[in-house]
Amino acid sequence: MKVVEEEQLITVMDGPWSPTGLIREIVDSGTQEDPFYIMDLGEVVARYHRWKELMPRVEPFYAVKCNDDKLLVSTLAALGAGFDCASKVEIELVTSIGVAPERIIFANPAKMASHIRYASAMGVDVMTFDSETELMKIKQFMPHAQLVIRIRCDAAAAQCPLGIKFGCDPLTEAPRLLKLAAVLGLDVVGVSFHVGSGASETAVYGRGISLARALFRTARDAGHVRMQLLDIGGGFPGGRHDDIQEVSEVINAALEEHFPIGSVRVIAEPGRYFAAAAYTLAAMVHAKREIAPIESGGETHTMYFINDGVYGSFNCVLYDHQHVKAETLNDNGTPLSECSVWGPTCDGLDCVLPNVRLPTLAIGDWLVFRDMGAYTLPVASAFNGFPVPTVRPVVDARLASILKELRPLTASQFAATRSGATSGPPSPTAPASPHAEASPLPPPARAVFVECALK
Numbered sequence: 001m002k003v004v005e006e007e008q009l010i011t012v013m014d015g016p017w018s019p020t021g022l023i024r025e026i027v028d029s030g031t032q033e034d035p036f037y038i039m040d041l042g043e044v045v046a047r048y049h050r051w052k053e054l055m056p057r058v059e060p061f062y063a064v065k066c067n068d069d070k071l072l073v074s075t076l077a078a079l080g081a082g083f084d085c086a087s088k089v090e091i092e093l094v095t096s097i098g099v100a101p102e103r104i105i106f107a108n109p110a111k112m113a114s115h116i117r118y119a120s121a122m123g124v125d126v127m128t129f130d131s132e133t134e135l136m137k138i139k140q141f142m143p144h145a146q147l148v149i150r151i152r153c154d155a156a157a158a159q160c161p162l163g164i165k166f167g168c169d170p171l172t173e174a175p176r177l178l179k180l181a182a183v184l185g186l187d188v189v190g191v192s193f194h195v196g197s198g199a200s201e202t203a204v205y206g207r208g209i210s211l212a213r214a215l216f217r218t219a220r221d222a223g224h225v226r227m228q229l230l231d232i233g234g235g236f237p238g239g240r241h242d243d244i245q246e247v248s249e250v251i252n253a254a255l256e257e258h259f260p261i262g263s264v265r266v267i268a269e270p271g272r273y274f275a276a277a278a279y280t281l282a283a284m285v286h287a288k289r290e291i292a293p294i295e296s297g298g299e300t301h302t303m304y305f306i307n308d309g310v311y312g313s314f315n316c317v318l319y320d321h322q323h324v325k326a327e328t329l330n331d332n333g334t335p336l337s338e339c340s341v342w343g344p345t346c347d348g349l350d351c352v353l354p355n356v357r358l359p360t361l362a363i364g365d366w367l368v369f370r371d372m373g374a375y376t377l378p379v380a381s382a383f384n385g386f387p388v389p390t391v392r393p394v395v396d397a398r399l400a401s402i403l404k405e406l407r408p409l410t411a412s413q414f415a416a417t418r419s420g421a422t423s424g425p426p427s428p429t430a431p432a433s434p435h436a437e438a439s440p441l442p443p444p445a446r447a448v449f450v451e452c453a454l455k
């Protein structure tokens with residue numbers, strides 16, 4: 001059972017603030033017992049700006065599956081992003097906030113018939129395929145679709161490899177599928193690939209773009225005269241200390257070599273990149289158990305039980321292969337000692353951190369987990385009756401005054417401005433710099449808003 005919360009007003013901060021400062025303020029009120037997120041809208045805006053600055057030719061189509069928080073989706077829509085939807089419900093969400101169907105790609109190569117019919121009715125014409133049966137289905141339910149062939153091109157290593165499930169072989173399968181599409185009278189307009197989510201190789205984008213170039217020729221030879229779309233998928237890093245400088249250089253160079261400016265429209269489907277760093281999770285220790293050392297002279301191991309676990313936000317540990325990092329909210333001066341951190345449910349699998357070193361925690365102490373916005377909330381369940389954390393969105397006043405004017409955001413979503421200066425002292429396990437919490441990305445420039453407002 002997933003308890004749907006009412007939409008939170010966006011807190012507008014006048015002056016400096018930080019997620020941990022706000023978390024401290026909230027928990028110090030003494031009434032907070034459930035886990036919650038601070039969502040920093042400024043981080044999303046800064047990332048959008050950084051993307052545009054580094055890859056001006058590549059239009060980001062946010063992958064909704066990564067985090068379908070309506071406010072995140074609305075903010076990206078306000079900034080001018082397009083969207084990668086994988087299902088009827090995701091298309092419903094994105095179109096319900098007023099995004100035009102031309103700004104959506106239905107990027108699931110294995111679609112249900114009813115979802116194809118829905119896309120057709122909504123005017124979402126661009127969709128991916130990687131098999132013969134998908135072509136037959138599209139021929140039956142949406143013969144006017146604009147098709148994008150998804151090829152396999154895997155990074156040497158990725159947090160979540162995708163090639164095992166999707167993407168036809170670019171050399172052996174793709175030419176045959178392109179011919180079949182032509183015989184069926186279907187319109188193929190582009191090539192896509194996804195290198196794997198959380199890819200740790202950057203050169204792979206160069207390989208993908210080169211493969212796509214060859215297939216553009218094959219497709220044209222097969223009679224697909226409207227080849228115009230290159231979709232380089234997702235896979236971009238999203239942590240607050242990650243940057244896309246290096247990967248952008250690889251992509252820009254490959255585009256220049258294989259797709260000179262003006263020859264095609266280039267899109268990407270970043271998910272993690274936009275979602276991860278914007279969300280900071282706070283979870284409370286509600287129980288603990290001490291295990292005596294087995295050998296004399298060994299260390300006592302403490303088990304801490306917190307109010308969010310692998311059935312909630314930390315499903316990302318199981319499904320997304322994330323390595324989460326706990327920070328204590330307040331410095332209590334105790335030395336680090338051996339411990340483990342467990343979720344609140346009765347399942348033995350519900351372990352967040354099996355072996356970690358933290359200061360001694362008391363019941364009622366809070367832990368902070370950063371970079372928690374990707375592949376966490378949409379998968380979380382309230383198993384055992386433990387609620388999925390609520391999200392408290394925050395933005396600084398200067399940015400709020402601009403965002404309020406950009407639809408689908410509206411002034412009514414923003415609370416009255418309150419004074420900031422909630423940074424407080426850095427926590428002991430947090431980075432020591434006073435600016436350590438600030439995004440490593442440059443602040444959003446006004447230009448990006450002007451550009452978006454004109455869209």
Ligand SMILES: Cc1ncc(COP(=O)(O)O)c(C=O)c1O
Nearest residue numbers: 063197198234235269270271272
């Ligand atoms: C088709 C498709 N596009 C985009 C994404 C988003 O990938 P990432 O979050 O790595 O950017 C995914 C993730 O699974 C995907 O399957």
